Amino acid sequence: MEIQRRxxxxxxxxxxxxxxxxxxxxxxxxxxxxxxxRxxxxxxxxxxxxxxxxxxxRNATDSGKKxxxRASxxxxxxxxxxETDSTKIxxxRxxxxxxxxxxxxxxxxxxDTRKKxxxRxxxxxxxxxxxxxxxNEKKRDAALSTKTSxxxxxxxxxxxxxxxxxxxxxxxxxxxxxRxxxxxxxxxxxxxxxNEKKRDATPSTKTSxRxxxxxxxxxxxxxxxxxxDPRKKxxxRxxxxxxxxxxxxxxxNEKLRDATLSIxxxxxRxxxxxxxVPNVDNANIEKxxxxxxxxxxxxxRxxxxxxxxxxxxxxxxxxxxxxxxxxxxxxxRxxxxLQSIPLEKRPFYGSSQKRKTLDxxxxxxxxxxxxxxxxxxxxxxxxxxxxxxxxxxxADLQETDSKGGKYGDDLTSIHGISTTMAVKxxxxxxxxxxxxxxxxxDARCYRVxxxxxxxxxxxxxxxxxxEGCEGxxxxxxxxxxxxxxxxxxxxxxxxxxxxxNEVLCHERYFGDLPGIxxxxxxxxxxxxxxxxxxxxxxxxxDYIGKxxxxxxxxxxxxxxxxxxxxxxxxxxxxxNREEIVYTGEGEKDIPGKKRQFRDQVMRCGNLALKNNKKxxxxxxxxxGHKCDDSYSKKVYxxxxxxxxxxxxxxxxxxxxxxxxYRLKRLRGQDNLTSQNQVHFVRGKVSRVQQELPGLVCxxxxxGQEDKCIPVFNFYNPSLAPTGxxxxxxxxxxxxxxxxxxxxGCNCRGKCTNPRSCSCAQLNGGDFPYVSxxxxxxxxxxxxxxxxxxxxxxxxxxxxxxxxxxxxYQLEVYRTKEKGWAVRxxxxxxxxxxxxEYVGILRKNDELEDISENDYIFEIDCWHTMKGIGxxxxxxxxxxDVRLAxxxxxxxxxxxxxxxxxxxxNYAIDSVIGPDGKTKQLPCFCGTSxxxxxxx
Ligand SMILES: C[S@@+](CC[C@H](N)C(=O)[O-])C[C@H]1O[C@@H](n2cnc3c(N)ncnc32)[C@H](O)[C@@H]1O
Numbered sequence: 002m003e004i005q006r007r008x009x010x011x012x013x014x015x016x017x018x019x020x021x022x023x024x025x026x027x028x029x030x031x032x033x034x035x036x037x038x039r040x041x042x043x044x045x046x047x048x049x050x051x052x053x054x055x056x057x058x059r060n061a062t063d064s065g066k067k068x069x070x071r072a073s074x075x076x077x078x079x080x081x082x083x084e085t086d087s088t089k090i091x092x093x094r095x096x097x098x099x100x101x102x103x104x105x106x107x108x109x110x111x112x113d114t115r116k117k118x119x120x121r122x123x124x125x126x127x128x129x130x131x132x133x134x135x136x137n138e139k140k141r142d143a144a145l146s147t148k149t150s151x152x153x154x155x156x157x158x159x160x161x162x163x164x165x166x167x168x169x170x171x172x173x174x175x176x177x178x179x180r181x182x183x184x185x186x187x188x189x190x191x192x193x194x195x196n197e198k199k200r201d202a203t204p205s206t207k208t209s210x211r212x213x214x215x216x217x218x219x220x221x222x223x224x225x226x227x228x229x230d231p232r233k234k235x236x237x238r239x240x241x242x243x244x245x246x247x248x249x250x251x252x253x254n255e256k257l258r259d260a261t262l263s264i265x266x267x268x269x270r271x272x273x274x275x276x277x278v279p280n281v282d283n284a285n286i287e288k289x290x291x292x293x294x295x296x297x298x299x300x301x302r303x304x305x306x307x308x309x310x311x312x313x314x315x316x317x318x319x320x321x322x323x324x325x326x327x328x329x330x331x332x333x334r335x336x337x338x339l340q341s342i343p344l345e346k347r348p349f350y351g352s353s354q355k356r357k358t359l360d361x362x363x364x365x366x367x368x369x370x371x372x373x374x375x376x377x378x379x380x381x382x383x384x385x386x387x388x389x390x391x392x393x394x395x396a397d398l399q400e401t402d403s404k405g406g407k408y409g410d411d412l413t414s415i416h417g418i419s420t421t422m423a424v425k426x427x428x429x430x431x432x433x434x435x436x437x438x439x440x441x442x443d444a445r446c447y448r449v450x451x452x453x454x455x456x457x458x459x460x461x462x463x464x465x466x467x468e469g470c471e472g473x474x475x476x477x478x479x480x481x482x483x484x485x486x487x488x489x490x491x492x493x494x495x496x497x498x499x500x501x502n503e504v505l506c507h508e509r510y511f512g513d514l515p516g517i518x519x520x521x522x523x524x525x526x527x528x529x530x531x532x533x534x535x536x537x538x539x540x541x542x543d544y545i546g547k548x549x550x551x552x553x554x555x556x557x558x559x560x561x562x563x564x565x566x567x568x569x570x571x572x573x574x575x576x577n578r579e580e581i582v583y584t585g586e587g588e589k590d591i592p593g594k595k596r597q598f599r600d601q602v603m604r605c606g607n608l609a610l611k612n613n614k615k616x617x618x619x620x621x622x623x624x625g626h627k628c629d630d631s632y633s634k635k636v637y638x639x640x641x642x643x644x645x646x647x648x649x650x651x652x653x654x655x656x657x658x659x660x661x662y663r664l665k666r667l668r669g670q671d672n673l674t675s676q677n678q679v680h681f682v683r684g685k686v687s688r689v690q691q692e693l694p695g696l697v698c699x700x701x702x703x704g705q706e707d708k709c710i711p712v713f714n715f716y717n718p719s720l721a722p723t724g725x726x727x728x729x730x731x732x733x734x735x736x737x738x739x740x741x742x743x744x745g746c747n748c749r750g751k752c753t754n755p756r757s758c759s760c761a762q763l764n765g766g767d768f769p770y771v772s773x774x775x776x777x778x779x780x781x782x783x784x785x786x787x788x789x790x791x792x793x794x795x796x797x798x799x800x801x802x803x804x805x806x807x808x809y810q811l812e813v814y815r816t817k818e819k820g821w822a823v824r825x826x827x828x829x830x831x832x833x834x835x836x837e838y839v840g841i842l843r844k845n846d847e848l849e850d851i852s853e854n855d856y857i858f859e860i861d862c863w864h865t866m867k868g869i870g871x872x873x874x875x876x877x878x879x880x881d882v883r884l885a886x887x888x889x890x891x892x893x894x895x896x897x898x899x900x901x902x903x904x905x906n907y908a909i910d911s912v913i914g915p916d917g918k919t920k921q922l923p924c925f926c927g928t929s930x931x932x933x934x935x936x
Contacts, residue, residue, distance in 0.1 A: 054895045055903045085890040304501065364520040419929035420516030424532050427505045429893060431531040432831040435496035435632075435777050437773040442488055447753050491633060495527035495538065506533025510864055511563050511618055519641045519671040522896050523623075525633035534639060535564040535623055542586050542606025560609035561618050565664075566637065568625035581622065581643065584653070585610070585660030600658035601650075607660050610832070614645035619667060630828035630897075632773070695814075705729045706807050714815040722813065722821055731886065734843040740879040745792030752794045760788045760800055763880075768800050770832075776802025777832030778873065778890050786889075787877040803834040803875050803888045811836070811901075818925040822900050829895040838887040853915065858887065902926065907936035 305475040418426070498504050506514070514534055521534075531534040535543045543564040548554040565583060586606040601607060613620055619642040628636035643664040653659035693713070698721045700709035705727060714720050733739065746752060746759040752768065755761035761768050764787035770776040776799045778785070788800045796805065809827040816822045831836060838858055848857065874885035895901065909932065922935040 002551075014385060054893050054899065054903050055250055055889045091736045098533035099354050237602045342653070353837075365520070372737065420514075421518075421929040422516075424514075424516035424521075425893065426526060427503075427532050429831070430503060431494055431498060431528055432894065433780070434497050435490050435843065436771055436773075437563050438490035438493040438778060439773045439777075440767075442490060443768075443772050445488075484669050489633075491525045491527040492538070493532050498531055504531050504533060504536075506536075511561070517639055519639055522894075523637040523639075524631040524894055525635070526637065527633075528567075529623065529637060530661035534621065534624065535566055535637075540586060540606060541566045541568065542609060544606050544609035546605075557616055558612050560605065560612060561616070562613050562620050564623060565610075566623045566625055568637075568640075579666045580657075581662075581664040583610075583662045583664055585662065588669055590654050595657035597653050597657045597659060601660050603660065610645055610662050611648055614648060614662070617644065619644050620664065622664065622666075628828075630830075632830070640666070642667045658921075694718075698813075701725075701813055702727050702729065708810055710807075710811050710813060712813040712821075716815050716817065720815070728839055730837075731839045732841045733840055734847065736847075737842050737844065739884055742790045742878045743880045746794065747788055748788075748794045748798070749791065750795055751798045752788060752792075752800045760786055760802070762790060770802045772799050772800045773834060774830050775805070775808060777830060778802070778834070779832065780784055782873065784874045784876055784882055784885060786880070791877040801877070803837065803873075803879060803886070807836060808833065809835065816900070816925075822902075824898050825895065828896055828897050829891045831891050831894050835889045835891055836903065838889060842884070909934055909936060912936040 061755060064260070094677050170851040200876060213268070462884045514532070517532060517534055523529045523534070526535070526538050531537055537543045542562050544562040547559045548557070567581065567583065585601050587601050587605070587607065603611065610620070612618070620638045622643045623637050624640050625637045627634060643666050645662050646665045649657050649659060650660050693711070694717055695713040695715040696711055697714045697718060698712035701712050701722070703709045712721055746761075748754070748758050752758040752760060755767045758768075764782065768780055769785045771779050785803075787803060788794050788798050794800070809825040809829050811823055811825050813821055813823055825835075827882070840858065848854070873888050873890055874882065875888050876882065876885050890901065910919050910921075914920045920936065924931055924933055924935040
């Protein structure tokens with residue numbers, strides 16, 4: 002890049018005109034910082050803040066950070082970090098230990114190894130005679146000065162929290178060479194005379210020649226690296242092993258080596274991200290990062306995303322609880338700009354859940370969750386349904402509403418997280434397991450048949466042994482019929498959650514569930530179990546056989562039904578919007594089949610519904626429909642509370658006795674609308690677009706996409722978006738260039754074997770996507786390495802998931818208060834790539850008036866690498882993280898026609914206008930988590 006030729010004044014007197022690698026890196030880093038996508042893209046500038054349904058799958062924990070872009074509350078910090086760490090980037094000397102790691106790892110590693118290969122002469126020694134200027138001397142000197150620099154933070158960092166100082170000090174050590182070691186400061190001439198320096202250098206030379214037997218087989222560079230790397234605040238620490246040794250044996254080198262070793266042993270530690278994920282492949286990339294990076298100190302923080310994962314990873318939570326308060330929250334890294342803002346008002350780059358779970362009373366979360374179960378008591382004792390009197394229904398529903406919800410005020414939130422968010426989090430957890438088991442399934446299928454997945458088999462994509470293994474297909478079909486072996490990841494996911502007590506409501510209870518509105522869609526029965534809406538996977542009637550606590554149900558007769566599913570499986574079911582005739586359960590020949598083979602009996606669920614009628618206890622009704630979008634091929638919609646108004650028995654279609662129940666929908670509830678009904682039908686735009694009301698543009702992409710992108714404006718049908726040019730790939734400003742294509746993998750067709758695919762290796766030894774639904778991101782990654790132009794695989798390869806154009810039928814529409822927005826008339830599954838954030842890639846200093854520009858997106862993979870969500874950095878053609886593509890992924894399953902949003906997470910009061918005054922913008926996202934102001 003042109004900018005690489007710029008040499009910092011600091012270094013202009015250095016050998017080679019300062020064009021050493023480090024210089025180039027330094028300059029490149031600066032250029033990285035200035036690179037921005039100035040976006041006037043297709044949807045990205047249309048995405049509004051809100052539900053964050055487009056976010057990184059890695060949860061809302063660290064969502065947002067869009068504010069970093071322009072408001073950039075912490076951009077300064079990010080820049081410092083970039084400056085220091087990015088020196089790593091172009092260091093081409095890579096420790097042999099890491100040569101097989103992805104380039105990115107190498108970069109990181111290289112940063113720390115740069116001293117060993119540092120052929121630059123410390124300015125301090127440039128005047129020494131050649132003899133004193135030997136490379137070894139220089140290296141030793143560098144090592145020494147590096148060590149000492151750990152003891153004090155560069156003035157640049159003195160206002161940063163400790164963690165930052167350490168981090169920055171670590172990486173800034175190269176520049177600290179000019180500082181005088183405190184050891185020498187009292188010497189004549191400040192200890193700076195060359196002779197002194199030489200004298201000082203000599204003893205350390207001697208000691209450094211002594212190599213612990215443990216290290217004698219290591220390459221020399223490694224030894225030096227071990228000894229010199231100052232990550233190692235631990236340099237000053239003496240390993241307990243050595244503390245009692247006589248001084249002679251207690252040499253610094255030994256200590257250093259020991260410290261190094263202890264760092265190395267941390268390789269066996271698993272990144273907190275993975276510790277709780279069952280059977281997860283503990284990607285080397287993570288381990289290496291943990292082991293080699295001084296940012297390790299951050300490992301003590303556990304992302305709230307994972308705190309509720311299996312086993313609770315208590316050890317890490319303990320760590321959090323034990324760290325000083327100042328480090329418990331993301332406030333550990335605070336831009337100087339924000340330091341004057343009180344702690345509670347500082348921007349928080351994550352979900353409110355994260356903020357909450359990091360405080361001291363997080364244990365209450367589970368307690369409160371259990372409390373949700375108390376709702377049963379309240380509903381029952383309210384007796385708010387009377388079968389005879391509809392007016393009373395309304396009154397009772399209103400009464401409970403006015404109390405702040407049917408479950409009382411304390412149950413409208415769970416530890417400060419709205420119940421809506423709690424439900425969302427559970428579904429995210431479910432999806433995480435789902436993708437995990439889908440991934441395992443991919444691997445299993447690869448082992449069995451080389452490539453085909455069961456999903457492909459089930460979808461009929463694999464028909465014969467040419468494409469898949471015939472035996473495997475037959476086996477899959479057989480097991481499906483027997484119902485004995487299930488490979489369905491949704492069932493595995495829910496059993497995992499049940500085993501680990503991770504479902505939202507452990508007890509069943511009656512009435513509405515907080516956080517689940519009428520119209521809520523679930524894409525399998527398993528999801529309903531996860532949130533406690535209907536807790537039986539197989540049965541249609543979810544009932545309570547006897548009360549959990551007798552005293553809570555004075556006088557009520559059990560069993561009592563809590564919820565029923567109408568899935569159209571019963572030949573005798575009938576229902577419209579307000580009234581249902583529901584067939585009792587049992588006595589079918591094959592579970593899951595329709596046919597009755599003997600008389601039904603009045604027990605279990607059937608008896609429960611009868612008791613519901615007698616005691617006026619309402620039942621939740623869920624309507625199931627066929628749905629191609631869904632992995633279960635069904636979708637289940639919550640339709641609200643119904644009362645049982647009558648029951649009888651009759652001869653069913655099969656000639657046997659069946660029980661029938663008439664249920665009537667309680668009044669005063671939201672109705673299912675075209676927005677929340679599953680049978681929402683919108684004609685495919687291509688055919689009926691002319692007739693669609695509000696259509697102001699047939700195809701915003703002007704034919705650049707395979708699918709047209711219509712624009713609707715129901716508020717002003719003559720107003721289409723203006724000042725907008727659609728592009729479908731990043732454009733480069735004149736002075737920005739993209740690196741040459743990286744070498745590719747040697748796979749053919751589709752990449753399937755992670756061991757032989759070099760791109761999978763770059764991703765830590767596995768593919769980042771699961772094959773399901775055309776590729777879904779399995780989990781959030783720091784950087785995703787996709788296959789590129791030099792790879793042998795074809796365009797259908799799963800590791801090109803974000804390169805395959807728009808997969809979903811997007812449309813732009815005008816909102817009432819937020820300007821233009823985007824939604825999809827297709828269902829989007831979690832982890833699916835939605836679209837790329839494209840625009841013109843410019844350098845910072847070429848952006849004018851950024852305070853007035855809402856569409857700038859700073860490209861900086863530190864966001865994703867540090868768990869900041871909202872987007873994913875993708876490298877495909879080249880491997881330069883500074884110029885990664887930014888792709889937006891679905892964080893959750895996104896129902897049709899729901900606005901696509903991500904949380905910009907602006908810090909309140911962080912946006913300053915051109916007049917120097919704070920700018921304010923009310924937020925209209927309408928979510929339960931709304932902070933009321935955008936900024
Ligand atoms: C990147 S643009 C999004 C596209 C924008 N809606 C448009 O029509 O151009 C961000 C701007 O959208 C508007 N916006 C997005 N989300 C909003 C929200 N929740 N409340 C209010 N305004 C919002 C604000 O004007 C914000 O500055």
